Amino acid sequence: MILCFWFSFRLVQVGNLGLQLPWYFLQIIVSAWYFISVVGNLFESYFISLKKYKSLHSGKVRYLAIVIESEEAYQISKVVKLSQWLDSIGVKNVCLYDMNGVLKKSKETMFQKLKNAKSIEEVSEVVTLHAPDHMTLEFLSYLDGKEAVAKAANLIFVENSKRHNLGGELDLQILLEPQMNKALQIVGSKGPEPDLLLVYGPVRSHLGFPAWRLRYTEIIHMGSLNFMRYGSLMKVINNFTKVHQNYGT
Amino acid sequence: MLSLTLPIPLLKTLTPPSPNINNPSLSPYSHYQPRSRSLTRGLIVPKHSSATAPPSATLRDDGTSLAGDSPEPLPEELVAELMPKHVAVIIDGHGRWAKLRGLPASAGHQAGVQPLRTVVRLCCSWGIQVLTVFVLSTENWFRPKVEVDSLMKLFETTINSSIACMKKEGIQIYVIGDSSKLPESLRSTIANAEKSTKHNSRLQLIVAMNYGGKYDVVQACKSVAKKVKDGLLHLDNINEKIIEKELETKCTEFPYPDLLIRAGGELRLSNFLLWQLAYTEFYFNKTPWPDFGKEEFVDALRSFQQRQRHYGGERHS
Numbered sequence: 422m423i424l425c426f427w428f429s430f431r432l433v434q435v436g437n438l439g440l441q442l443p444w445y446f447l448q449i450i451v452s453a454w455y456f457i458s459v460v461g462n463l464f465e466s467y468f469i470s471l472k473k474y475k476s477l478h479s480g481k482v483r484y485l486a487i488v489i490e491s492e493e494a495y496q497i498s499k500v501v502k503l504s505q506w507l508d509s510i511g512v513k514n515v516c517l518y519d520m521n522g523v524l525k526k527s528k529e530t531m532f533q534k535l536k537n538a539k540s541i542e543e544v545s546e547v548v549t550l551h552a553p554d555h556m557t558l559e560f561l562s563y564l565d566g567k568e569a570v571a572k573a574a575n576l577i578f579v580e581n582s583k584r585h586n587l588g589g590e591l592d593l594q595i596l597l598e599p600q601m602n603k604a605l606q607i608v609g610s611k612g613p614e615p616d617l618l619l620v621y622g623p624v625r626s627h628l629g630f631p632a633w634r635l636r637y638t639e640i641i642h643m644g645s646l647n648f649m650r651y652g653s654l655m656k657v658i659n660n661f662t663k664v665h666q667n668y669g670t
Numbered sequence: 671m672l673s674l675t676l677p678i679p680l681l682k683t684l685t686p687p688s689p690n691i692n693n694p695s696l697s698p699y700s701h702y703q704p705r706s707r708s709l710t711r712g713l714i715v716p717k718h719s720s721a722t723a724p725p726s727a728t729l730r731d732d733g734t735s736l737a738g739d740s741p742e743p744l745p746e747e748l749v750a751e752l753m754p755k756h757v758a759v760i761i762d763g764h765g766r767w768a769k770l771r772g773l774p775a776s777a778g779h780q781a782g783v784q785p786l787r788t789v790v791r792l793c794c795s796w797g798i799q800v801l802t803v804f805v806l807s808t809e810n811w812f813r814p815k816v817e818v819d820s821l822m823k824l825f826e827t828t829i830n831s832s833i834a835c836m837k838k839e840g841i842q843i844y845v846i847g848d849s850s851k852l853p854e855s856l857r858s859t860i861a862n863a864e865k866s867t868k869h870n871s872r873l874q875l876i877v878a879m880n881y882g883g884k885y886d887v888v889q890a891c892k893s894v895a896k897k898v899k900d901g902l903l904h905l906d907n908i909n910e911k912i913i914e915k916e917l918e919t920k921c922t923e924f925p926y927p928d929l930l931i932r933a934g935g936e937l938r939l940s941n942f943l944l945w946q947l948a949y950t951e952f953y954f955n956k957t958p959w960p961d962f963g964k965e966e967f968v969d970a971l972r973s974f975q976q977r978q979r980h981y982g983g984e985r986h987s
Contacts, residue, residue: 566948567910567914567945567948568910570887570891570910570913570945571908571909571910571913574891574894574895574908574913575905575908577891577895578894578895578898578905578908579905581895582898596888596891596892596895597888598884598885598888601884601887601888601891624951625952626947626948626949626950626951626952627947627948628948628949629948629949632883632944632945632947632948633884633887633944635939635944636883636884636940636941637938637941638938638939639937639938640937640938640939640952641937642952
C-alpha cells in the first residue's frame with residue numbers, strides 16, 4: 422500500500438515537471454518571437470527610411486487627416502515633426518484634429534516652425550486637391566463636427582424661411598446632401614473628405630472627427646504619438662496606395 | 671483509480687465543468703467547491719432593457735431556453751460586466767468569398783446568413799442588448815441587377831423564416847434606412863416582422879437596409895425642419911442634441927454603438943452610422959463575413975474589453 426502511494430506520488434512529481442517544462446519552453450518561444458518582431462520592425466523602419474519605397478505614389482493620398490488624442494496633442498514638437506515627415510513623403514494636404522482644440526490653439530506656433538505650410542483658409546479648394554509646392558494645414562476640433570452640422574442645418578432653415586416669408590413655399594426638399602456640403606463650407610468646414618485618417622493615441626476610435634467627412638475614409642490606428650516612426654508612416658501610406666476602393670458597387 | 675490518490679496540486683490544474691447554479695444536483699462535480707468566477711459562467715442570464723423579461727427570454731432550470739437551444743456559456747476570457755451594450759457590424763467580403771470558390775456573388779450572400787444567426791445567438795446569450803447590422807448601403811444599388819434582385823429575395827425569405835424564432839427568443843427587429851426604394855413585398859415583410867416582435871426586449875436587432883450615414887443626417891435635419899414648419903420647434907433651439915433625437919437609431923435606448931466590427935478586411939466605415947460612431951471602438955477583421963463565426967466574434971469582444979475606453983480626454987477603463 423505504501424509502495425503504491427509512493428509510486429503514485431513520484432508519478433505526480435514527474436507529471437508536474439512534464440507540465441512545467443513545456444510551459445517554460447512556450448514562454449521562451451513567445452518572448453523570443455516578441456523580441457524578433459520588435460527588432461524586425463526597427464530594421465524595417467530603418468530600411469524604409471532609406472527610401473525603400475522609391476516608387477511611392479503619395480499623390481493618391483490627396484487629403485490626409487490625423488486624429489490625435491487630446492492629452493497627446495500637447496506634444497506640439499512631435500506634431501510638427503509628423504507634419505514635416507508627411508511633407509517629405511509628398512503628402513501636402515493635411516488635416517489635424519484633436520477633440521479639445523489643443524492643436525487649433527497652437528496653430529500659430531506650428532506655422533512658425535513649418536515654414537512651408539499655409540492654412541487652408543488662405544488656399545482655394547481647387548488648389549487643395551492638386552499637388553501644391555507648399556503644405557496646406559487644416560485644424561479641427563469637436564466643434565467642427567456635429568455642432569457644425571447643426572449650424573449648417575440652421576443656415577439652410579434660415580435661408581429657406583426667408584424665402585418663405587417672401588411668399589414662397591417652405592421646401593423640405595431643399596435639404597439634400599449637396600446643400601449640406603455647401604452650408605458646411607460656409608460655416609467653416611472647408612476641407613474635403615480625407616482619403617486616409619491616422620489615429621494617434623491609445624484609442625481605436627476617431628474621437629468625434631467630423632462625421633460628415635468620413636464616408637469612404639480609410640482609418641488606421643497608429644498607436645501612441647510617443648512611439649511614432651517615419652518607417653511606420655511610410656509603410657501605411659504605401660499600403661494605402663495599393664488599396665482598391667469599389668465604393669459599394 | 672489512480673486519480674483518487676493524486677495529491678492536490680495536480681487536481682488544481684483540472685477545471686471541472688461549471689456547476690449549474692439553478693440546479694446544483696445536475697452537476698457531475700457537485701462535491702467541488704468551484705472557483706468564484708465559475709459560478710456565473712455556467713448560465714448566462716441575459717440583461718433586459720425592460721424590468722420584466724419576456725417569457726421567451728427566461729431560462730429553464732436545466733440551462734436551456736424555452737426555444738430549445740441552450741445558451742452559449744460565456745468564454746473564460748470574457749467578462750460579463752464589460753460586455754458592450756450595443757455592437758454594430760458591417761458585413762462584407764461575400765463577393766470575394768464567392769469568387770475564390772468560383773461561385774456567383776449571390777452564393778456569398780446566401781452563405782452570410784448563418785454567421786449572422788450565430789452572432790445574434792451569441793448576443794442573446796451574452797447580454798448584448800443591441801446589435802446593428804449593415805446589410806445594404808445606399809451605394810449597393812449600383813451593383814449588377816441580378817445581384818441586387820437576389821439580395822432582395824434573400825432578405826425577404828430570411829426575415830420571413832426568422833419571425834417565429836425571433837418571437838420565441840425575445841428578439842425585436844427594427845429596420846432602418848430609406849425603405850422607399852425597396853420592393854413592396856419586402857416592405858410588407860419588414861412591417862410584419864417589426865409588428866410581430868415589437869414587444870420583445872431580450873435583444874434589439876437593428877437591420878440597416880438601404881442605409882447611409884449621410885442620408886441619416888439629412889433625413890434627421892428634414893425631420894427637424896418639419897417640426898420648425900409645424901411650429902413645434904424654434905429655429906434658435908436647433909443644436910446637435912435636437913438632430914440626434916431625429917436620427918434613425920432613435921428606435922433604441924442605446925443609439926451609440928460601443929463596438930464596431932467590420933468583417934472582410936476593409937478599414938473604413940463605408941457611410942455607416944457616421945454620426946453615431948464618434949466614440950465607438952473599431953475592430954477590423956480580415957475574415958470575409960461568410961467565414962465569420964464564434965471565434966472571430968469572441969476575438970472582437972476580447973479586444974474591446976482589453977482596450978482602454980476614452981471619451982475625449984476623460985479615461986474610462
